[in-house]
Amino acid sequence: MSVNRELLKIREEIDAIDQQIQKLINARADCAMRVAEVKQAEVSASGEAPVYYRPEREAQILARVMERNEGPLPKEEVARIFREIMSGCLALERPLAVGYLGPIGTFTEVAALTHFGHAVDTRPLTTISEVFRDVDAGNLDYGVVPIENSTEGMVTHTLECFYDSPLVICGEVEMRIHQALMVKPGTDISAVKTIFSHQQSLAQCRLWLDANCPDAELQTVSSNAEAARLVSESHPDDGFAAVAGERAAETYGLILVAGSIEDRPDNTTRFLVIGKQTTEPSGRDKTSLIVSVKNGPGALYRLLEPFERHGIDMTRLESRPSHSGIWSYRFFIDFKGHVDDAPIQKFLDDVRAQSAELKILGSYPRAVL
Numbered sequence: 001m002s003v004n005r006e007l008l009k010i011r012e013e014i015d016a017i018d019q020q021i022q023k024l025i026n027a028r029a030d031c032a033m034r035v036a037e038v039k040q041a042e043v044s045a046s047g048e049a050p051v052y053y054r055p056e057r058e059a060q061i062l063a064r065v066m067e068r069n070e071g072p073l074p075k076e077e078v079a080r081i082f083r084e085i086m087s088g089c090l091a092l093e094r095p096l097a098v099g100y101l102g103p104i105g106t107f108t109e110v111a112a113l114t115h116f117g118h119a120v121d122t123r124p125l126t127t128i129s130e131v132f133r134d135v136d137a138g139n140l141d142y143g144v145v146p147i148e149n150s151t152e153g154m155v156t157h158t159l160e161c162f163y164d165s166p167l168v169i170c171g172e173v174e175m176r177i178h179q180a181l182m183v184k185p186g187t188d189i190s191a192v193k194t195i196f197s198h199q200q201s202l203a204q205c206r207l208w209l210d211a212n213c214p215d216a217e218l219q220t221v222s223s224n225a226e227a228a229r230l231v232s233e234s235h236p237d238d239g240f241a242a243v244a245g246e247r248a249a250e251t252y253g254l255i256l257v258a259g260s261i262e263d264r265p266d267n268t269t270r271f272l273v274i275g276k277q278t279t280e281p282s283g284r285d286k287t288s289l290i291v292s293v294k295n296g297p298g299a300l301y302r303l304l305e306p307f308e309r310h311g312i313d314m315t316r317l318e319s320r321p322s323h324s325g326i327w328s329y330r331f332f333i334d335f336k337g338h339v340d341d342a343p344i345q346k347f348l349d350d351v352r353a354q355s356a357e358l359k360i361l362g363s364y365p366r367a368v369l
Contacts, residue, residue, distance in 0.1 A: 025085060028085065028089055029088065029089050029092055031089075032089035032090065032092050032093055033092050033093065035093060036050075036052065036092070036093035036094065039051075039052065039093075050094075051277060052090065052093045052094045052096075053090060053096060053141070053142075054279075054280070055170050055171045055273070055279050055282075055364060055365055056279050056280045056281065056282035056285075056365055057282075058086055058365075059171075059282045059284070059365030059366075059368055060282050060283065060365075061082065061086065062079045062082060062083065062368045062369065063282075063284065063368060065078055065079050065082045066078070066079050066368070076369065079368065079369055080369060083114075083117050083369065084117045084118060084119070086117065087116060087117020087118060087119035087120060088117070088119045090117075090119065091119040091120070095119070095120065095121055096116060096120045096121065096141045096142065097120070097121045097123060097139070097140045097141050097142075098112050098116055098120045098121065098122050098123070098140060098141065098142045098143065098144060099122075099123045099124075099125050099130075099131045099134050099135065099139075099140040099142075099143045099144070100112045100122060100123070100124060100125065100131065100143065100144040100145075101124075101125065101127070101128055101131060101144075101145060101146065101223060102123075102124020102125055102126065102223065102225065103124045103223065103225045103226055103229060104124050104225060104251055105224075105225035105228060105229075105244070105245070105247050105248035105250075105251035105252065106124075106223050106224060106225040106245075106248070107146075107175065107177060107224070107245055107247075107269060108144055108145065108146055108223075108271060109122060109124065109225075109247070110175065110245065110247055111144050111146075111173040111175050111269075111271040112144040112271075114173055114175065114369055115144065115171060115173045115271075115273055115369070116142075123140065125143075126222070127157075127222075128145050128146075128155075128157045128158055128161055129157070129161055131143040131144070131145055131274070132145075132161045132165050132167060132274065135167055135274055135275060135276070136165060136166065136167055136276075141275065142170065142273055142274065142275040143167075143273070143274045143275070144173070144271050144272070144273055144274075145158050145161075145271065145272055145274060146158060146269055146270070146271050146272075147159075147172075147270050147271060147272045148269070148270045148316070149177070149200055149204065149267070149268070149269045149270075150264070150266060150267060150268040150269070151203070151204045151262070151263070151264050151267050152200045152203050152204060153318075154318050154332070155200075156320065158272070159318070159320055159332055160320075162290060162332075162361055163290065163330070165274075166276075167274045167275060167276060168274070168275065168276070168277070168278060168279075168361060168362035169272050169273065169274060169288055169361050169362030169364050170273045170274065170275045170277065170279050170362065170364050171272070171273035171279070171364050171365060171367075172270060172271065172272055172273065172286065172364060172365075172366065172367045173270070173271040173273070173367055173369070174268055174269075174270050174271075174367040175268065175269055175270075175271065176266075176267065176268050177204070177245070177262065177267045177268060177269050178245065178246070178259065178260045178262060178267075179201055179204060179205050179224075179243050179244070179245065179260070179261050179262045179267075180243070180244065180245065180246055180249065180256050180257075180258065180259045180260070180261060181195070181213075181241055181242075181243055181256070181257040181258045181261055182228065182231070182241065182242050182243075182244060182248070182249045182254040182255060182256050182257060183231065183236075183240070183241045183242075183254060183255060183257055184231055184232060184234060184235075184236055184240070184253075184254060184255075185236070185253070185254075185255055186236035187236040187239070187240070187241070188236070188239070189257055191239045192213060192216055192239050192240070192241045193215075193216060193217060193238075193239035193240070194216060194217045194218075194219055194238075194239060194240050194241070195209065195213060195216045195217070195218050195219065195240075195241045195242065195243060196219045196220075196221050196226075196227035196230055196231060196240065196241070196242045196243075197218075197219075197220070197221065197224050197227045197242060197243035197244060198220065198221065198222070198223050198224045198226075198227070199220040201224045201227075201243050201244065202218050202220065202243060204262045204263060204264070204267055205243055205261045205262055205263060206263060207263045208258075208261040208262070208263060209243075209261075212258070212261075213241075216241070224242065224243060224244035224245065224248060225244060225248045225251070225252075227242035227243065227244055227248075228242045228244045228248035228249065228251065228252040228254055229252055230242070231252070231254060232252035232253055232254060241257065242254065243261070246259070270367075273364070278362065278363075279362065279363060279364045279365065280340070281338040281340050281341065281363070282338075282365040284365060284366050285336070285337060285338040285363050285364060285365055285366060286315065286334055286335070286336055286337075286363070286364060286365075286366045287334070287335055287336075287337055287338060287339055287344065287360065287362070287363040287364075288316075288332070288333070288334050288360075288361040288362060288364075289332075289333050289358060289359060289360045289361055290330055290331070290332055290333075290357075290358070290359045290361060291303065291330065291331050291333060291351065291355045291357065291358045291359070292322050292328070292329065292330045292331070292355065292356045292357040292358075293329075293331075293354065293355055293356055294356045295328065299354075302354045303331070303351065303354045303355065304317075305354075306347055306350040306351050306354070307335070307347075309350070310343060310346065310347040310350070311343075312335050312336070312337060312344070312347050313335060313336040313337075314333060314334070314335045315334045315335060315336060316332070316333065316334035317331060317332075317333055318331065318332040318333075319331050319332075320332065330357070336366075337363075338363040339360060339363045340363070348360075
């Protein structure tokens with residue numbers, strides 16, 4: 001079969017471009033190795049451990065990639081390609097160990113890979129508390145944990161872990177969540193008796209499940225990937241199904257009965273990256289803190305008034321019992337800005353004056369991908 005000459009010419013052009021891309025990627029990797037050598041030399045001189053991963057630096061690179069993109073590829077796709085290039089280059093300097101709420105196939109795993117790329121050593125852990133413990137103990141460089149969902153609100157277990165942990169927030173990931181109903185091959189879909197999933201995933205699909213599986217029993221488990229694992233180990237005659245993401249179906253060999261069954265099409269979950277290092281300003285940052293106030297008339301107003309006076313954009317306010325007394329509360333607050341910014345420092349001084357307790361959980365780049 002003859003091949004169109006114009007097509008051959010285009011293919012030759014593609015091959016030449018591929019060679020250039022490969023050469024430039026390896027040149028970038030060489031630069032990364034030289035960066036590692038410089039950092040190791042600085043360690044020998046100062047005795048301090050080198051910092052290989054700089055969240056603010058990566059956020060700035062990805063933001064510039066998206067700003068200068070002229071298409072035809074969407075800017076998000078180009079940024080994802082650069083994320084993987086940076087991940088591979090960073091692994092040449094020092095491979096990172098990143099823990100996440102497992103098992104394999106959870107949305108938290110996808111969030112970890114979205115933030116760090118596929119060249120990191122990802123490790124599934126059983127609970128959110130275990131992620132915090134292993135990062136604090138030095139068994140992991142970073143951890144990724146869920147913090148809030150646009151449909152179901154805050155993940156209270158994560159908030160509780162922050163109260164007593166010395167770890168800080170280094171970054172965030174915002175990810176659109178698509179839930180799917182899945183079964184083991186050979187299962188009679190009309191005979192599904194029990195549906196397993198995490199309680200938040202079931203809540204996100206409540207209306208769809210009520211309309212399409214009204215007689216099925218809903219069973220909560222520790223994660224949606226664990227639900228998929230349980231279904232994969234069942235017999236088709238058991239009538240088991242799971243609500244989870246497509247990655248879980250791929251991981252555990254299940255087939256999709258229905259996709260995108262979440263009740264809200266804008267269903268989004270936010271994840272936090274936790275570690276020991278503080279993050280320098282990136283120019284587009286967010287700060288999280290926990291604060292408690294002295295009980296009394298107007299206490300909450302006095303706490304929030306500095307936000308308006310200093311022009312600070314608060315993006316999240318959540319209250320939780322403080323455990324220090326009955327009807328005493330702590331507030332989890334997110335706002336735009338970095339603690340090293342001079343206006344933010346003045347603002348925090350005013351907030352601190354109205355607080356019984358204030359703990360800064362970290363300043364970090366706002367989500368790029």
